Amino acid sequence: MIIEKKKAFNSFSAKKGLRSTRQRDIILDFFLSTHQHISVEELYLKIKAIHPGIGNATVYRTLKLFVEAGLAREVLLHDGQTRYEHIMAGEHHDHLVCTGCNSIIEFENETIEQLQNEIAARHGFMIQSHKMEIYGLCASCRS
Ligand SMILES: [Zn+2]
Ligand SMILES: [Zn+2]
Structure with missing residues (x-):
């Protein structure tokens, strides 16, 4: 399932003409291995503990890209906070x-x-x- 999501993201990147970056791959790995409904901040802190070179803004932009790719979905909390979850097409x-x-x-x-x-x-x-x-x-x- 994780492999399928990675493949889906790679073909999205290729279509958009995005070069694959190591940071994006790392963020995707962390995102796919996490429990559902995570905030940018939570994901950023998890990644930072192991990859201190990756900034909050990069995590934010990359999550937006995952949403655009159909790999992730935003869940809006009542206070305006956004959480992210990974989904498969058709799910x-x-x-x-x-x-x-x-x-x-x-x-x-x-x-x-x-x-x-x-x-x-x-x-x-x-x-x-x-x-x-x-x-x-x-x-x-x-x-
Ligand atoms: Zn409650
Ligand atoms: Zn959900």
Whole structure:
């Protein structure tokens, strides 16, 4: 799976005429090996511990590139913070985002997906992508 993502990114880079750089490869490795929903800062700190030459701005720009390549997706927290997760083409899920502790719960629901398609069809609208982030309090923040 990680190999497929690397291949996908390499072909994206080639199409865009980007030369592959060692820093970008390192950032991709760290990003793909991490748990989901990581912030730029968290990823940067992980990388910095081993590769102090890689700056925060480089990590930020590279993550944006991963999003453009379809390899990563942004998750917006209620306070405007952004987290990143890696996804495969065709993979889809939505999020419950806790406004108390910023934890993120993933869910998938066939009925919701189906309803979205029906609504779009009713409006003659062609869906290219969608994301749903529902904000509220998680079970442990409620107790
Ligand atoms: Zn919470
Ligand atoms: Zn997710």
